[in-house]
Amino acid sequence: MKKKIVWFFALMMVVCTLGACGGKSVADQDIAKTSREKNQIVWGVKYDTRLFGLMDIATGEVRGFDIDIAKALTEKMLGRDGNAIFVEVTSKTRIPLLKNGNIDAIIATMTISEERKKQVDFSDVYFDAGQSIMVQKDSPIQSVNDLGANNTVLAVKGSTSAANIREHAPDAKILELENYSEAFTALQSGQGDVMTTDNAILLGMAASNPDYKLVGGTFTNEPYGIAINKNQENFLNEVNQALKEIHEDGTYDEIYQKWFPDDETGKVEE
Template sequence: MLRKKGYLLILALIFVFSISTIAGAWWIFGGNEQATWDKIEEEGKIVVGMDAAYKPFEFQDENGEIVGFDVDVLKAIADKLGIDLDLQNTSFDGIIPGLQANKYDLIMSAMTITEDRKKAVNFSDPYFDASQVIAVMEDSNDIKSVDDLQGKVIAVQLGTTGDLEVSEMEGIKEIKRFDTIPEAFIALQNGQVAAVVNDLPVTKAYIKEHPEVKIVGEALTVEQYGIAFRKADTELMEKVNEALAKLKQEGTYDKIYAKWFE
């Protein structure tokens, strides 16, 4: 009899554990649509994942504070929603897995909207137009267009659309992938690579401080940036889209753009 009771107790515990596990998985993978926004309202803040090494979109200033175009747009969105910001600096190649693991509520990190990424996350309405360009040293004459990348060693940031674009090219001698884009440019300046393929606004910002680097050829792509959300968080996405639309209508977005790009 005691053995039977013990057996039944074990079965009951297994059942409770199974239900808890299923409930947890449901929250993570599809049932947290209401819960995420409720959590944000309750805590009074929104947690954002970004790779703060991508000037002028997100980077750390001399005081270690994360600043940039994306940050200012986020602050304006947060003001519209009546909440505070909690910015989490993270590597770009692991940023979508981090979102899916609930480390933050959304991603805003100069992320290009792509079909592959849409399989993993939902995107807000586009908030920035960009493109991929080729950067070389000012005294370089070997590379003038994309055709000249054949047989060369090219630097990119790991997991970016620059990485994806170069990976599809034929005839590249080697692709060196770096965790941050400043590391890729340092490799260029040290002669470790022949060129860097990267987003135009970030490359232009780097050239302002390093005129020994130049852009060559035409843009390789036409891209748009979006804010990324977990698939279930449609309510949060709608609220962010509404706030973003208001910022554009009232001229706040244009003022932020002028601050960082004009």
């Protein structure tokens, strides 16, 4: 009996220690304050998204537009000696990691939506994402408005892309493929005239295949924002102020031009 009591109290001490005996959890701490104390901001980023966050196997570093924006924001918020720490997230894990306090913010091609706003707060828009179309460089098609009954649009099954095309180009034929790779292969083989999905995905494809380009800008509105945990207004305000400053001093334009030199469909104008 005594042994059970001893073990019970030992267990309670461990639980109390891990839970800080009812004190603030990591996720509840003032991130604006702790980031200055630690001189670092921990960013959740993608490691598998070309142009935005992609692991460079040769160097072991993650590179992309999101990464450079995060570094610029860190410098504005903490100074030149501030450290931007990157943690890999996926679309599935990014919000749980933020809510648990494993990361301070998410900058990972995350669309601002009303549903997500129930769980997190968002910064101002930093990339103007939306659905677009990609064609061969010599194509006469210049926008979604040019698509008619003689055109075939390639989209991915299960996405909203096909529904959006039906709304914006109701006469066009639609061929739905299993994934982006199959859709692009179909475009290359002439099975369709255009491929459609988010401009961020198409920009990555066009960057690796110079015979193709995006045209007509975006025809849906799905802007990317930086996600921050609820009740972190100080940190959110600092992120938005830093975003404003990198627009004003030209840093944002330099980073955008670095990653998207031939396209401005996603550029945010301050």
